[in-house]
Amino acid sequence: MKETLDNSQQVWQSQPVEGTKMSAEAIRLRAGKFERRIARRNLRESIIALGVIALFCYYLATSGEWIYRVTWGLFILGMAWTVINLHRKGSPRSMHSDLGSASCLEFFCAELERQRDLIENVWPWHLGPLLPGYLALNVAYVIGPHRLALWVGLAFLNAVFVASFVVIWKVNQKAARCLQRSIDELRARETSS
Amino acid sequence: MSAIDVSTVGAIPRSSADEMYQEAADTYGAALERLARAYEADADLRRDLLQEIHVALWRSFQGFDGRCSLRTWIYRVAHNVGASHVIRQRRTQLQTLVGLEELENLPDMNSGHAAADRGHTLDRLLSLIQRLKPIDRHVILSYLEGLDAASVGEITGLSPANVATKIHRIKTVLARWFQQGEVRS
Numbered sequence: 025m026k027e028t029l030d031n032s033q034q035v036w037q038s039q040p041v042e043g044t045k046m047s048a049e050a051i052r053l054r055a056g057k058f059e060r061r062i063a064r065r066n067l068r069e070s071i072i073a074l075g076v077i078a079l080f081c082y083y084l085a086t087s088g089e090w091i092y093r094v095t096w097g098l099f100i101l102g103m104a105w106t107v108i109n110l111h112r113k114g115s116p117r118s119m120h121s122d123l124g125s126a127s128c129l130e131f132f133c134a135e136l137e138r139q140r141d142l143i144e145n146v147w148p149w150h151l152g153p154l155l156p157g158y159l160a161l162n163v164a165y166v167i168g169p170h171r172l173a174l175w176v177g178l179a180f181l182n183a184v185f186v187a188s189f190v191v192i193w194k195v196n197q198k199a200a201r202c203l204q205r206s207i208d209e210l211r212a213r214e215t216s217s
Numbered sequence: 218m219s220a221i222d223v224s225t226v227g228a229i230p231r232s233s234a235d236e237m238y239q240e241a242a243d244t245y246g247a248a249l250e251r252l253a254r255a256y257e258a259d260a261d262l263r264r265d266l267l268q269e270i271h272v273a274l275w276r277s278f279q280g281f282d283g284r285c286s287l288r289t290w291i292y293r294v295a296h297n298v299g300a301s302h303v304i305r306q307r308r309t310q311l312q313t314l315v316g317l318e319e320l321e322n323l324p325d326m327n328s329g330h331a332a333a334d335r336g337h338t339l340d341r342l343l344s345l346i347q348r349l350k351p352i353d354r355h356v357i358l359s360y361l362e363g364l365d366a367a368s369v370g371e372i373t374g375l376s377p378a379n380v381a382t383k384i385h386r387i388k389t390v391l392a393r394w395f396q397q398g399e400v401r402s
Contacts, residue, residue, distance in 0.1 A: 032391045035338050036361035041250040044267055045242055048235040051275045054268055123297045124277045124290040127374025128355045131297045135304055209316075210352065213379055 073107045091164040099157035109149035129210060136207050144200040151189055158185060234278035237287075241274060245291050248362055249274075255346045255358055256299035257306075270298045285371065292359065292372045300351040314350045317357075317386045338395075345394060356383045 046054065077100055084096040126134070142149075165178045242249075253267040277294045281287075303314075346357055352373060359369040370380045 031395060032342065033361050033363055035342060036251065037363065039251060039254075039339050041247045043246060044250055044264075044271075045246060046268070046271050048238060048275070051238065051272055055272045055276065058269065058272055123273055123294040124281060125284075126293070126297065128293060128296045128300060128372060129352060129374030131293075132300050132351055135301065139304075213352065213375060 070107045070110065073103055073110075077103045077107075089164070089168075091160065091167065095157055095160040095164050097157075098160050099154065102153035102155075102157050105153040106150055129213065133207055133210050136203050136210070140200050140203040140207065143196040143203075146193060146196045151192060234275065234281075237278045237281065238271075238275040241278075241287065241291050242271065245288075249291075249295055251362070252295050252299060252358055254343065255354060256302050258343070258347060266299070266302050269302070270295050273298045289368065289371050292364075296351075296355045296358075296372065299354075303351050303354075315348055316350050317353045317383055317390065341394065342391075345390070353383065356380065357387050360384055360387050 080096045080100045080103065084093055084100065087093050087096060123131070162178065162182070165174055168174065249270055250267060253263050253270060257263040257266045274291060274294050277290070281290060285293075342361075346354055349357060352375070355373045356369055356375070359372060364372070366377060366380045366384060369375070369384070370377050373380070375383070
C-alpha cells in the first residue's frame, strides 16, 4: 500500500515540465494583453444588446409621434442599464487582486454566490429595466388609432413578451437552485469538523 | 522552502513584487505547470491558463501582507485561478464534476488500456483529477505535491479533520486505481 501511494506522488512530481518562465517585463505585457482580451470578450458579449440599442436609436430618430419617441427612449435606457449591470456584475472576474488572501473554499463559494445572486435576481437588472418601455409601447397602441389589426398585434406582442419573461425568469431560478446546492455542499464542508 | 524575505508586512513595492515573483517562479514554476495540467487538458488553453496563473501571481504580490506563508499564498493564487478557469469552462455543467466520495464508486475511464508505462499512468491520474470538483481537486493536487495536511487545510480552508478524511479517500482511490493498472500490466 505504502509503495503504491509513494508511486502516485512520484509519478506526479516526476512528470516532464517545459519550465515556463516569464520575466517581469513579459508579465507586464501579458497582463496588458489579458486586460484587452477581457475587454474584447465583454464587448463581444454585449454586441447583440448594442445592436438592439442601435435599432431603437433608429426608431427614436425616425418616429414622428412623441409617445413612440418616449417608448424607444425608455427601451434604450433599459437596455443600457442591463448592459452596464451585466458587465459590472456578470463578467467573470478573471483577475482578482485578492487571490492569495482567500482560501480556495472561500474564493470558490464567493464566486458561486456572486453568480447565484446575479441570476436569482434578474428583475432589477435584466427584466425590470425593459418594463417601462414595454408599458409605454402598450400606452402608445391604446391611445393610437383603434384598428383590429393593431389590437391583434398588441395581444400577440404581449403574449410573446410575458412568455419570454417567464421563461427567462424560470431558467434563471433553476440555475440559481443548482448553484445554491453547490454552495450548500461547500459550506457544509467548511463547517464540518 | 524559499529564500524570499517575507518579513515586510503591508503593501509590497512593485520592484519587490517583481523580485518575489521571480523567486516564486524559480521555486514553484514546475509545480504551477503541473497544476495547470490538472485544470486544463487542451495544450493551447493550458498554456494560456499557466500564463494567467503567472500574471495573477505577479499581481498578487503587490498585496502580499505576510499573514500566511509564501507557499500557501502561491498555491492559493494558483488554485483560485484554476477554479475560476473551471467555472468559466463549465458555467452550466459544474454539476457534471464529481466529488471524491462519488469517485470511489466510478469505473476507471481508461480501464480498456494497459497501464504498463509511466506516461499512461500519468494520463490515468490526470483523467481522474480532471473529473473532480475544484475543492477536491485542490486537495488531491496538494497531496500529490507532497504537502502535509496542515498546509492543505491552510490553502483550501477545509478543517483539519475534513482534510484528513479526504486524504484518506484519496489514498484509497489512488491505491485502487494503481492496483488495477498493475494487475492489467
